[in-house]
Amino acid sequence: MNFDLTSTQEDLRGLARSFADEVVAPKAADYDVSGDFPYDIVAKMGDLGFFGLPFPEEVGGVGGDFLSYCLVLEELARADASVAITLEAAVSLGITPIVRFGSEEQRAKWLPDLLAGKRLWAFGLTEPGAGSDAYGTATRARHEGDEWVINGRKAFITNAGTDISAGVTITAVTGETGGKREISTIAIERGTPGYSQAPKYRKLGWHASDTRELIFDDVHVPYSNVIGVEGKGYKQFLGTLEGGRVAIAALAVGVAQACLDESVAYSANRTQFGHPIASYQTTQMKLADMATQIELARLMTWKAASIIDVGRQPGKYASMAKLHASEVATACANQAVQIHGGFGFMEEAPVARYYRDVKINEIGEGTSEIQRLLIAREILAPRGIRVEPNGPQGNGEKRT
Amino acid sequence: MKVIVCVKQIPDPSVPGELVGPAHTLQREGVTLVLDPGDEFGVEAGLALAESQGGEVVLVSMGPERGADALRKGLAMGAAKGILVSDPGLAGADALTTATVLAAAIRREGFDCVITATESTDGYSGVIPQMLAALLEVPAVTFAKSISLQDSTMRVKRQTESGTEDAVVNLPCIVSVTAGVNEPRYPTLKGILGAKSKPIETCTAESLGVALTGSTQQVADVTPIAARGAGEIITDDGSAAAKIVEFLTTVKVL
Numbered sequence: 117m118n119f120d121l122t123s124t125q126e127d128l129r130g131l132a133r134s135f136a137d138e139v140v141a142p143k144a145a146d147y148d149v150s151g152d153f154p155y156d157i158v159a160k161m162g163d164l165g166f167f168g169l170p171f172p173e174e175v176g177g178v179g180g181d182f183l184s185y186c187l188v189l190e191e192l193a194r195a196d197a198s199v200a201i202t203l204e205a206a207v208s209l210g211i212t213p214i215v216r217f218g219s220e221e222q223r224a225k226w227l228p229d230l231l232a233g234k235r236l237w238a239f240g241l242t243e244p245g246a247g248s249d250a251y252g253t254a255t256r257a258r259h260e261g262d263e264w265v266i267n268g269r270k271a272f273i274t275n276a277g278t279d280i281s282a283g284v285t286i287t288a289v290t291g292e293t294g295g296k297r298e299i300s301t302i303a304i305e306r307g308t309p310g311y312s313q314a315p316k317y318r319k320l321g322w323h324a325s326d327t328r329e330l331i332f333d334d335v336h337v338p339y340s341n342v343i344g345v346e347g348k349g350y351k352q353f354l355g356t357l358e359g360g361r362v363a364i365a366a367l368a369v370g371v372a373q374a375c376l377d378e379s380v381a382y383s384a385n386r387t388q389f390g391h392p393i394a395s396y397q398t399t400q401m402k403l404a405d406m407a408t409q410i411e412l413a414r415l416m417t418w419k420a421a422s423i424i425d426v427g428r429q430p431g432k433y434a435s436m437a438k439l440h441a442s443e444v445a446t447a448c449a450n451q452a453v454q455i456h457g458g459f460g461f462m463e464e465a466p467v468a469r470y471y472r473d474v475k476i477n478e479i480g481e482g483t484s485e486i487q488r489l490l491i492a493r494e495i496l497a498p499r500g501i502r503v504e505p506n507g508p509q510g511n512g513e514k515r516t
Numbered sequence: 517m518k519v520i521v522c523v524k525q526i527p528d529p530s531v532p533g534e535l536v537g538p539a540h541t542l543q544r545e546g547v548t549l550v551l552d553p554g555d556e557f558g559v560e561a562g563l564a565l566a567e568s569q570g571g572e573v574v575l576v577s578m579g580p581e582r583g584a585d586a587l588r589k590g591l592a593m594g595a596a597k598g599i600l601v602s603d604p605g606l607a608g609a610d611a612l613t614t615a616t617v618l619a620a621a622i623r624r625e626g627f628d629c630v631i632t633a634t635e636s637t638d639g640y641s642g643v644i645p646q647m648l649a650a651l652l653e654v655p656a657v658t659f660a661k662s663i664s665l666q667d668s669t670m671r672v673k674r675q676t677e678s679g680t681e682d683a684v685v686n687l688p689c690i691v692s693v694t695a696g697v698n699e700p701r702y703p704t705l706k707g708i709l710g711a712k713s714k715p716i717e718t719c720t721a722e723s724l725g726v727a728l729t730g731s732t733q734q735v736a737d738v739t740p741i742a743a744r745g746a747g748e749i750i751t752d753d754g755s756a757a758a759k760i761v762e763f764l765t766t767v768k769v770l
């Protein structure tokens with residue numbers, strides 16, 4: 117076993133690191149304050165090929181591996197989590213389902229601009245009444261002639277309302293067999309009559325990332341806009357989400373690393389009682405714990421990514437990576453503010469932004485509770501014990 | 517057109533270096549070698565030139581074989597191939613030996629224009645461009661701020677101490693590029709992945725027909741520069757402005 121990256125992975129990370137330090141970091145604080153979408157940075161990432169990184173050349177991608185994509189996300193998140201999530205949502209949630217399940221025509225129509233970062237595609241799963249219980253979706257798509265007619269709403273959707281947003285793939289109930297709801301994924305282009313986006317939410321963090329509620333009011337789209345197999349939408353995105361979880365883990369590691377870097381620099385400079393606070397053991401132990409936990413989170417992320425790269429489903433390893441990395445990142449942000457004292461509570465301190473930006477990693481793309489449930493399910497399966505989100509009284513529907 | 521860009525792999529400048537041996541050369545064993553950051557401007561100028569005319573950039577370098585990794589950065593930025601002259605007999609080579617070897621590699625490859633940095637970040641001798649010009653028997657234009665080419669006439673804006681100078685020169689020629697004159701492009705991700713399959717040809721001094729006769733230049737001694745003084749504080753008694761103007765004039769800023 118060898119934990120070294122390949123020279124190509126090193127080079128890709130090196131580029132992402134320079135780009136993050138030179139292009140992303142200098143603007144992060146301003147974008148955080150203004151809440152403007154970072155169009156200039158997205159355009160540059162597009163030119164360099166970031167949006168096509170983990171996709172094969174046959175579909176127009178760059179042909180890099182999933183681990184390299186994680187390395188890039190970590191570096192970007194170290195500078196600005198909003199930029200990192202913009203890329204992550206575009207790649208893992210927007211482009212991936214089209215690459216994996218899209219028809220030739222769908223790929224030809226949408227992928228070139230999406231892989232070039234010229235346009236963004238969103239994924240709409242969550243609804244006001246269906247979050248962790250995504251199977252509880254109330255959005256409906258009715259088959260009429262050669263069209264779908266869609267009604268419903270989606271909540272907290274990333275990348276759907278920017279000037280360069282091209283559309284969204286949504287989950288909707290398209291039928292029922294044997295009392296079980298059938299869910300399909302359907303693509304809706306921006307500008308389709310009846311499809312509207314609410315104003316941006318005011319958020320605790322990720323200020324520069326675009327998050328909106330989406331409303332579908334008798335939206336007509338061609339029947340051929342189904343992504344993948346009709347009625348199999350639920351199963352499809354459960355698979356897609358696993359990769360997304362590993363990507364969120366990488367993003368969390370990046371924020372955690374930024375917390376450590378700032379804490380090391382600050383504590384080495386800040387003098388109290390005649391010495392730098394880093395010379396006090398209490399601070400040293402905090403830094404050592406942070407560094408250790410971050411390294412463990414990174415290792416788990418790399419392991420899950422390398423499982424994807426050899427062509428297997430990461431399953432519980434994806435959940436473990438996301439669970440551990442997101443909780444470590446929140447703990448690191450907490451300690452980073454503590455190490456900065458009162459200054460850490462000032463918006464002028466980068467760690468204040470990290471503290472606000474970090475919490476969401478424990479919630480988005482499956483909460484920590486849901487990750488634990490998924491891990492427990494895999495562990496207990498051989499014992500015949502069913503782990504269902506609606507408890508042992510559940511009716512056996514696979515809802516997560 | 518064929519643009520040769522001379523590049524050097526140097527010990528990572530972000531790590532403090534160490535001088536070793538009687539010739540006071542920088543320690544290259546056991547340290548990470550990177551593309552000289554000053555060379556990125558030359559690579560950028562070369563790529564821009566080749567793109568404007570149609571043509572390709574070939575990187576030429578002399579250094580230890582394991583430093584071939586550093587050439588990959590230039591290949592990832594867009595150069596077509598690399599030539600690395602690597603020979604144990606060249607360890608600690610002086611400027612003239614280096615120029616002789618580079619000139620032989622460049623002559624063998626053929627060129628319309630050779631671009632170099634004005635000096636390397638580790639050695640700082642700053643004489644290679646002119647030596648190359650003499651050995652290749654072509655004109656050298658040094659300290660270029662910008663380059664443009666029409667037909668086979670090259671216009672070069674030169675940075676001088678007192679301002680800029682417009683030079684006109686015919687191809688083939690050598691141009692040395694001042695650091696900071698352009699914005700070296702980031703390699704694209706595709707460029708990085710593609711760089712792996714671009715050729716890096718390694719050769720020895722002998723295969724280029726260069727007989728190594730030993731260094732003609734000796735570095736007799738090296739002393740650290742004196743720590744910078746504290747500077748002068750001018751308190752305004754009505755004459756401060758005049759004093760500052762006088763100071764700026766003596767250091768030729770005005």
Ligand SMILES: Cc1cc2nc3c(=O)[nH]c(=O)nc-3n(C[C@H](O)[C@H](O)[C@H](O)COP(=O)(O)OP(=O)(O)OC[C@H]3O[C@@H](n4cnc5c(N)ncnc54)[C@H](O)[C@@H]3O)c2cc1C
Nearest residue numbers: 239240241242247248272273274479480481482483485505
């Ligand atoms: C900034 C942001 C961006 C987002 N982007 C997108 C996007 O692009 N696309 C998209 O589809 N969604 C997106 N989401 C939605 C996100 O995935 C959901 O918020 C998340 O899945 C949780 O769902 P919920 O908010 O409805 O919380 P709930 O499901 O209501 O959960 C509330 C709490 O209850 C817990 N809980 C729920 N069920 C159980 C159970 N069975 N056992 C134990 N605990 C349980 C949860 O873990 C949580 O702690 C985004 C959210 C945010 C905040």
